[in-house]
Amino acid sequence: MQRPPIAIVALGVFASLAALIPIAYLLVRLSEGWESAALELTRPSTFQLLGNTVLLTIAVGLSALLVGFSQAWLTTRTNLPFTGFFAVLATLPLAFPSYVLALAFTTAFPGFQGFFASWLTLTIATAPYVFLAVSVALVRINVTNEEVARSLGAGRWRVIRDITWPQVRPAAFASLLLVVMYTLSEFGAVAILRYDTFTRAIYNAYRGSFDRTAAAALALVLVLITLLVLYFERRYRGSYTTVPQAMRRNRIDLGGARFFAAGFLVVIAVVAVLVPAGAITYWSVVGSSETNWSELLAALGSSLLVASAAGALIAVFAVAIAVWNLRFRSRWSGLVEDSVWVAHALPAVVVGLALVFLGANWLPNLYQTIWLLMFAYLILFLPNALSAMSTPIAQVPPSLEQVARSLGQSRNSTIVKVLLPAARSGLIAGAALAALAVLKELPATLLLHPTGMDTLATELWQATENLSYAKAAPYALALVIIAGVPALVLNQQARKLISEVASK
Numbered sequence: 001m002q003r004p005p006i007a008i009v010a011l012g013v014f015a016s017l018a019a020l021i022p023i024a025y026l027l028v029r030l031s032e033g034w035e036s037a038a039l040e041l042t043r044p045s046t047f048q049l050l051g052n053t054v055l056l057t058i059a060v061g062l063s064a065l066l067v068g069f070s071q072a073w074l075t076t077r078t079n080l081p082f083t084g085f086f087a088v089l090a091t092l093p094l095a096f097p098s099y100v101l102a103l104a105f106t107t108a109f110p111g112f113q114g115f116f117a118s119w120l121t122l123t124i125a126t127a128p129y130v131f132l133a134v135s136v137a138l139v140r141i142n143v144t145n146e147e148v149a150r151s152l153g154a155g156r157w158r159v160i161r162d163i164t165w166p167q168v169r170p171a172a173f174a175s176l177l178l179v180v181m182y183t184l185s186e187f188g189a190v191a192i193l194r195y196d197t198f199t200r201a202i203y204n205a206y207r208g209s210f211d212r213t214a215a216a217a218l219a220l221v222l223v224l225i226t227l228l229v230l231y232f233e234r235r236y237r238g239s240y241t242t243v244p245q246a247m248r249r250n251r252i253d254l255g256g257a258r259f260f261a262a263g264f265l266v267v268i269a270v271v272a273v274l275v276p277a278g279a280i281t282y283w284s285v286v287g288s289s290e291t292n293w294s295e296l297l298a299a300l301g302s303s304l305l306v307a308s309a310a311g312a313l314i315a316v317f318a319v320a321i322a323v324w325n326l327r328f329r330s331r332w333s334g335l336v337e338d339s340v341w342v343a344h345a346l347p348a349v350v351v352g353l354a355l356v357f358l359g360a361n362w363l364p365n366l367y368q369t370i371w372l373l374m375f376a377y378l379i380l381f382l383p384n385a386l387s388a389m390s391t392p393i394a395q396v397p398p399s400l401e402q403v404a405r406s407l408g409q410s411r412n413s414t415i416v417k418v419l420l421p422a423a424r425s426g427l428i429a430g431a432a433l434a435a436l437a438v439l440k441e442l443p444a445t446l447l448l449h450p451t452g453m454d455t456l457a458t459e460l461w462q463a464t465e466n467l468s469y470a471k472a473a474p475y476a477l478a479l480v481i482i483a484g485v486p487a488l489v490l491n492q493q494a495r496k497l498i499s500e501v502a503s504k
Contacts (some may be wrong), residue, residue, distance in 0.1 A: 004328035011320035016336040018379050019343035029216035037217035039440060045201075050221065056118055056190075064179045065125040068130025069172065071265060073160070076138045079251045080258050088488075089269040095484040096276055097440035097457065098125040099188030099464075100476045104276035107283060107469050114178050122186060122364065122424045123273040126179040128487075130172065132429070133391060137171035138164070140395055157250070157251045163445075171391045177233045177341070178199050178387045184222055184229075185347050188442050192464070198222050199347040203443070219350045226342050234245035242316035272319035277480070284477045287470025295459065300478055303455040305440055306370065311435025311486075312379040317378060318385035318430055322462050323415060327401075340382045351379055367447040377445045381437040392426025393419065432486035439483050456482075468504045 030037050040046060071090040075083040093101075101121045105112045146163050154162070167173075187199040198218050205215035253259060323339065325333040343351070355376050360369030366372045396419055404414040420427065444459045447459065456479040463472035 002322045002328055002411070004333070007412070008320045008324045008328075011317050012324050012333070012336045014248045015317045015378065015382055016315070016339040017319060017384070018375065019340045020341055021358060022346050022351045022354040022379065025357055026216045026219055026350070029213055030220070036213045040217045044219070045337075046221075048198060049198050049201050049218070052115075052195065053184065053222075054116065056122070056195070057180055059119045060122045060126060060183045061176055061180050063119070063422040064126040064130050065172065065176050067123065067127040067268065068175070070135050071127070071131045072135035072138055073164075074261050074265065076135050076254055077164075078254050078258065078261070079259055080254065080261055084261070086262075086269075087135070089265070089273060091128050091487055092269075092484070093124050093272045094128045094436060094487040096125065097188070097442075097479065097483070098122060098186060099192055099442065100280070100460070100480065101125055101276050102189040103469070103472065103476065104191040104279040104466060108275060108279040113194045114495075115195055117193045118190050119466040121193065123190050125189070126182050127272075129178045129182075129387075130175045132173040132388070133175035133320050133330075134168050136426075137168040137391060138467070141167040158311060165491050170394075173233055174387050174390060177386065180229055181226070181341065181383065184225060187347055187349065188461070193219075199349075200345050200383045203349050206358035215350075219346060222346060225343060229390070230338055230341055239439065268354070280473055280480065281475050283469050283473030287473050290471055291474045295454075296456075296478060298461045299454050299456045299475065300482065302453050303457070303479070304447075306373065306377070306455065307435040307438045308484075309370075310374055310381070310438040312435040313374055313377055314382055314385050315389075315427065315431035317382055317436070318389050319384075319393075319420065319427060320387055322389045323419065326390065327398075327415075327419070337386070340386065343379050344474065348376075348380055348441060348443040348449070351376055352444035355444075356447055368448070370450055370453070373448045374449070375444065376448050377434075377438050377441065379446060380441065384437050385434040388430035388433045389423070389426055392423040392429075420485060428489065432489040436483055436486040439479065439486070470494045 044162065068090075071086070074080050075087050075090070080086065085241070096104075098121060101124060105117065105121060141164070146159050149159050149163050154421050175304055185199060186197075187203055190197050191200050191203070198221060198316065202215045202218050292350060321333075321337055325337050353371055354365075359372050363372070366375075400418050400422060401414050402420045405411075444462055445455055446461065447457065456475050460475040460479065463469075463475065
């Protein structure tokens with residue numbers, strides 16, 4: 001087995017150690033009061049929180065997988081009309097932070113709260129992750145086996161179940177893992193929609209008491225759930241397949257059913273895009289006279305700065321870990337990847353407080369600077385980029401790198417000149433996904449942003465806490481508009497591949 005380049009190992013180990021800082025912080029808190037932690041974990045309310053969190057996570061994961069896979073299959077593999085248009089609609093919900101979706105639905109439908117409201121909102125917010133990953137995988141798989149199965153009399157559903165699904169399962173499971181982690185760590189939407197999960201209880205415990213042990217105990221339960229999820233994801237994900245040198249892509253004729261399929265996608269688009277966009281626009285018009293435009297422009301500039309800088313930083317670390325784990329896989333590379341995923345399920349408020357503790361006690365020169373904020377974003381959103389980059393890197397045929405090495409290229413040169421350019425579109429998508437997540441992030445930004453630097457998310461949340469929807473709406477609208485840019489970048493790769501299929 002070849003040894004990975006030193007730079008890749010250094011970046012991976014640094015990211016892994018950074019991800020473990022919040023875990024260490026929780027253990028320090030627990031060591032200050034084991035009895036209090038045990039009492040908190042055995043309360044009936046804790047078991048109720050566990051049930052609520054697990055139920056919501058399973059429901060959102062299944063529905064996001066079903067919706068995202070359906071959208072991807074219909075737009076990439078069938079003769080549905082306007083596939084490019086439907087691909088854009090499938091990705092647009094990424095531009096809406098989940099708490100903005102919750103705010104929009106709440107203003108449009110008074111009484112919209114509880115489990116159903118949280119399930120619907122988080123399904124809308126996370127289904128695009130599945131669509132993006134699965135659509136790219138569907139276009140790149142070898143369709144020869146499907147054609148052979150059909151020629152032998154296999155029905156459409158059996159072909160999907162036995163031939164198509166196993167080939168796209170790694171990409172689907174990678175995106176499903178992202179959906180599950182997103183749901184486990186979600187705070188803003190469930191708080192607005194008044195559904196009790198671990199994240200809401202942890203945030204309330206931190207704000208309502210000086211005893212942080214109870215909140216730390218609840219956060220560690222989330223870590224254990226994450227480890228369990230990672231175990232099953234690794235066990236059932238399957239292996240990636242590389243792109244065949246030549247393949248013929250036939251689009252499946254749905255007959256008259258394609259109009260029903262188009263109607264299905266239209267209904268999803270209306271619920272996921274048109275309704276929230278309409279509510280936000282209405283309240284923006286109502287509150288335009290109260291808007292402080294200079295504050296809004298300053299918040300817009302700050303949001304763009306931190307999102308672009310963090311997106312580039314996170315992409316570098318994600319590339320290093322993905323290459324290490326996919327091209328030089330070992331037990332250590334697997335541990336590094338697992339460690340960054342564990343931190344992803346922690347509530348952002350826990351990560352923020354851990355870095356506040358670190359900055360105040362050990363790194364005073366970094367406390368309340370943009371550097372500590374970038375560090376928090378790296379911990380929180382490295383898995384987002386890693387998830388988007390792993391599949392395109394894995395699907396680059398290793399034979400290309402073997403040819404480069406046989407011509408005298410070094411390992412580093414082969415990675416830079418052959419592997420990364422071949423996976424370029426996926427790498428750009430990963431960076432855009434991380435930047436998009438940073439744009440929408442709220443709790444850690446509230447705790448760590450430098451004094452005097454407010455973002456659109458923090459300004460929006462402050463207005464929401466005062467129930468001033470008209471004041472909050474312009475910030476929400478600006479956030480959705482600029483978040484639409486990386487969302488379209490993410491969609492570009494899928495639309496390009498879909499257009500190639502449609503042209504055949």
